[in-house]
Amino acid sequence: MADMERISVSLPSKLLKEFDEIIAERGYASRSEAIRDAIRDYIIKHKWIQSLEGERAGAINIIYNHHENDVMEKLTEIQHDYNDIIVATLHIHLDKDHCLETVLVRGDAKKIKELTNKISALKGVKQVKLSIMVPEGHIPE
Ligand code: NI
Known part of the structure:
Protein backbone atom coordinates (compact mmCIF):
# COMPACT_ATOMS: atom_id res chain seq x y z
CA MET A 1 0.00 0.00 0.00
CA ALA A 2 1.21 3.50 -0.83
CA ASP A 3 2.47 5.87 1.83
CA MET A 4 -0.46 7.71 3.34
CA GLU A 5 -0.60 11.11 4.93
CA ARG A 6 -3.43 12.43 7.00
CA ILE A 7 -4.58 16.00 6.37
CA SER A 8 -7.28 18.13 7.87
CA VAL A 9 -9.33 20.47 5.66
CA SER A 10 -11.92 23.12 6.45
CA LEU A 11 -14.93 23.17 4.13
CA PRO A 12 -18.23 25.06 4.07
CA SER A 13 -20.90 22.70 5.51
CA LYS A 14 -23.08 23.04 2.42
CA LEU A 15 -20.22 21.99 0.15
CA LEU A 16 -19.44 18.94 2.28
CA LYS A 17 -23.12 17.98 2.44
CA GLU A 18 -23.39 18.06 -1.35
CA PHE A 19 -20.17 16.10 -1.70
CA ASP A 20 -21.42 13.45 0.73
CA GLU A 21 -24.70 13.14 -1.16
CA ILE A 22 -22.84 12.59 -4.41
CA ILE A 23 -20.44 10.00 -3.01
CA ALA A 24 -23.40 8.13 -1.47
CA GLU A 25 -25.13 8.19 -4.86
CA ARG A 26 -21.99 6.91 -6.56
CA GLY A 27 -21.52 4.19 -3.97
CA TYR A 28 -18.16 5.14 -2.49
CA ALA A 29 -17.20 3.11 0.56
CA SER A 30 -15.42 6.05 2.18
CA ARG A 31 -15.17 9.81 1.95
CA SER A 32 -11.38 9.50 1.77
CA GLU A 33 -11.53 7.42 -1.41
CA ALA A 34 -13.87 9.95 -3.04
CA ILE A 35 -11.57 12.81 -2.09
CA ARG A 36 -8.56 10.94 -3.50
CA ASP A 37 -10.43 10.50 -6.81
CA ALA A 38 -11.45 14.16 -6.85
CA ILE A 39 -7.83 15.21 -6.27
CA ARG A 40 -6.65 12.88 -9.04
CA ASP A 41 -9.18 14.47 -11.42
CA TYR A 42 -7.94 17.90 -10.39
CA ILE A 43 -4.33 16.92 -11.11
CA ILE A 44 -5.20 15.34 -14.48
CA LYS A 45 -7.15 18.44 -15.52
CA HIS A 46 -4.27 20.70 -14.55
CA LYS A 47 -1.72 18.56 -16.41
CA TRP A 48 -3.92 18.53 -19.50
CA ILE A 49 -4.11 22.33 -19.48
CA GLN A 50 -0.34 22.59 -18.92
CA SER A 51 0.34 20.29 -21.88
CA LEU A 52 -1.40 22.52 -24.42
CA GLU A 53 0.78 24.29 -26.95
NI1 NI B 1 -23.98 38.99 -13.77
Whole structure:
Protein backbone atom coordinates (compact mmCIF):
# COMPACT_ATOMS: atom_id res chain seq x y z
CA MET A 1 0.00 0.00 0.00
CA ALA A 2 1.21 3.50 -0.83
CA ASP A 3 2.47 5.87 1.83
CA MET A 4 -0.46 7.71 3.34
CA GLU A 5 -0.60 11.11 4.93
CA ARG A 6 -3.43 12.43 7.00
CA ILE A 7 -4.58 16.00 6.37
CA SER A 8 -7.28 18.13 7.87
CA VAL A 9 -9.33 20.47 5.66
CA SER A 10 -11.92 23.12 6.45
CA LEU A 11 -14.93 23.17 4.13
CA PRO A 12 -18.23 25.06 4.07
CA SER A 13 -20.90 22.70 5.51
CA LYS A 14 -23.08 23.04 2.42
CA LEU A 15 -20.22 21.99 0.15
CA LEU A 16 -19.44 18.94 2.28
CA LYS A 17 -23.12 17.98 2.44
CA GLU A 18 -23.39 18.06 -1.35
CA PHE A 19 -20.17 16.10 -1.70
CA ASP A 20 -21.42 13.45 0.73
CA GLU A 21 -24.70 13.14 -1.16
CA ILE A 22 -22.84 12.59 -4.41
CA ILE A 23 -20.44 10.00 -3.01
CA ALA A 24 -23.40 8.13 -1.47
CA GLU A 25 -25.13 8.19 -4.86
CA ARG A 26 -21.99 6.91 -6.56
CA GLY A 27 -21.52 4.19 -3.97
CA TYR A 28 -18.16 5.14 -2.49
CA ALA A 29 -17.20 3.11 0.56
CA SER A 30 -15.42 6.05 2.18
CA ARG A 31 -15.17 9.81 1.95
CA SER A 32 -11.38 9.50 1.77
CA GLU A 33 -11.53 7.42 -1.41
CA ALA A 34 -13.87 9.95 -3.04
CA ILE A 35 -11.57 12.81 -2.09
CA ARG A 36 -8.56 10.94 -3.50
CA ASP A 37 -10.43 10.50 -6.81
CA ALA A 38 -11.45 14.16 -6.85
CA ILE A 39 -7.83 15.21 -6.27
CA ARG A 40 -6.65 12.88 -9.04
CA ASP A 41 -9.18 14.47 -11.42
CA TYR A 42 -7.94 17.90 -10.39
CA ILE A 43 -4.33 16.92 -11.11
CA ILE A 44 -5.20 15.34 -14.48
CA LYS A 45 -7.15 18.44 -15.52
CA HIS A 46 -4.27 20.70 -14.55
CA LYS A 47 -1.72 18.56 -16.41
CA TRP A 48 -3.92 18.53 -19.50
CA ILE A 49 -4.11 22.33 -19.48
CA GLN A 50 -0.34 22.59 -18.92
CA SER A 51 0.34 20.29 -21.88
CA LEU A 52 -1.40 22.52 -24.42
CA GLU A 53 0.78 24.29 -26.95
CA GLY A 54 0.68 26.05 -30.31
CA GLU A 55 -2.04 28.26 -31.76
CA ARG A 56 -5.41 27.39 -30.34
CA ALA A 57 -8.92 28.73 -30.15
CA GLY A 58 -11.52 28.03 -27.51
CA ALA A 59 -13.66 29.23 -24.66
CA ILE A 60 -13.14 29.71 -20.95
CA ASN A 61 -16.42 29.29 -19.06
CA ILE A 62 -16.46 30.84 -15.62
CA ILE A 63 -19.05 30.81 -12.86
CA TYR A 64 -18.57 33.26 -10.02
CA ASN A 65 -20.40 34.94 -7.20
CA HIS A 66 -20.36 38.62 -8.06
CA HIS A 67 -20.78 39.63 -4.38
CA GLU A 68 -17.52 38.00 -3.30
CA ASN A 69 -14.49 40.24 -2.86
CA ASP A 70 -13.96 42.39 -5.90
CA VAL A 71 -14.05 39.41 -8.21
CA MET A 72 -15.76 41.29 -11.07
CA GLU A 73 -13.19 44.05 -11.02
CA LYS A 74 -10.28 41.60 -10.86
CA LEU A 75 -11.76 39.50 -13.65
CA THR A 76 -12.06 42.58 -15.84
CA GLU A 77 -8.51 43.65 -15.00
CA ILE A 78 -7.09 40.23 -15.95
CA GLN A 79 -9.06 40.26 -19.21
CA HIS A 80 -7.63 43.66 -20.11
CA ASP A 81 -4.11 42.24 -19.56
CA TYR A 82 -4.88 39.47 -22.08
CA ASN A 83 -6.81 41.49 -24.66
CA ASP A 84 -4.44 40.26 -27.39
CA ILE A 85 -5.89 36.73 -27.13
CA ILE A 86 -9.47 37.56 -26.09
CA VAL A 87 -11.90 37.76 -29.00
CA ALA A 88 -15.11 38.39 -27.06
CA THR A 89 -16.69 38.01 -23.63
CA LEU A 90 -20.28 36.99 -22.96
CA HIS A 91 -21.85 37.65 -19.57
CA ILE A 92 -25.02 35.96 -18.31
CA HIS A 93 -26.63 36.81 -14.95
CA LEU A 94 -27.49 33.27 -13.78
CA ASP A 95 -29.33 34.04 -10.57
CA LYS A 96 -29.31 36.66 -7.83
CA ASP A 97 -25.68 35.94 -6.91
CA HIS A 98 -24.00 34.12 -9.76
CA CYS A 99 -22.75 35.08 -13.18
CA LEU A 100 -21.61 32.94 -16.06
CA GLU A 101 -18.91 34.49 -18.17
CA THR A 102 -17.67 32.95 -21.39
CA VAL A 103 -14.39 34.31 -22.65
CA LEU A 104 -13.64 33.41 -26.25
CA VAL A 105 -9.94 33.12 -26.87
CA ARG A 106 -7.66 32.67 -29.82
CA GLY A 107 -3.88 32.65 -29.86
CA ASP A 108 -0.85 31.11 -28.15
CA ALA A 109 -1.89 28.17 -25.93
CA LYS A 110 0.70 29.29 -23.37
CA LYS A 111 -1.16 32.55 -22.87
CA ILE A 112 -4.55 30.82 -22.84
CA LYS A 113 -3.23 28.58 -20.01
CA GLU A 114 -1.88 31.56 -18.10
CA LEU A 115 -5.20 33.36 -18.41
CA THR A 116 -7.16 30.27 -17.32
CA ASN A 117 -4.91 29.72 -14.30
CA LYS A 118 -5.17 33.35 -13.19
CA ILE A 119 -8.96 33.29 -13.43
CA SER A 120 -9.16 29.94 -11.58
CA ALA A 121 -7.15 31.31 -8.67
CA LEU A 122 -9.50 34.26 -8.08
CA LYS A 123 -11.49 34.17 -4.86
CA GLY A 124 -15.21 34.11 -5.67
CA VAL A 125 -14.71 32.05 -8.82
CA LYS A 126 -16.64 28.78 -8.31
CA GLN A 127 -15.96 26.91 -11.50
CA VAL A 128 -13.75 27.27 -14.56
CA LYS A 129 -13.94 25.09 -17.63
CA LEU A 130 -11.56 25.50 -20.49
CA SER A 131 -12.78 24.15 -23.78
CA ILE A 132 -10.01 24.21 -26.32
CA MET A 133 -10.06 23.14 -29.95
CA VAL A 134 -7.38 21.49 -32.09
CA PRO A 135 -4.59 23.69 -33.48
CA GLU A 136 -5.48 25.71 -36.55
CA GLY A 137 -4.67 23.83 -39.75
CA HIS A 138 -5.22 20.46 -38.02
CA ILE A 139 -8.94 20.09 -38.60
CA PRO A 140 -9.69 16.87 -40.48
CA GLU A 141 -11.64 17.29 -43.73
NI1 NI B 1 -23.98 38.99 -13.77
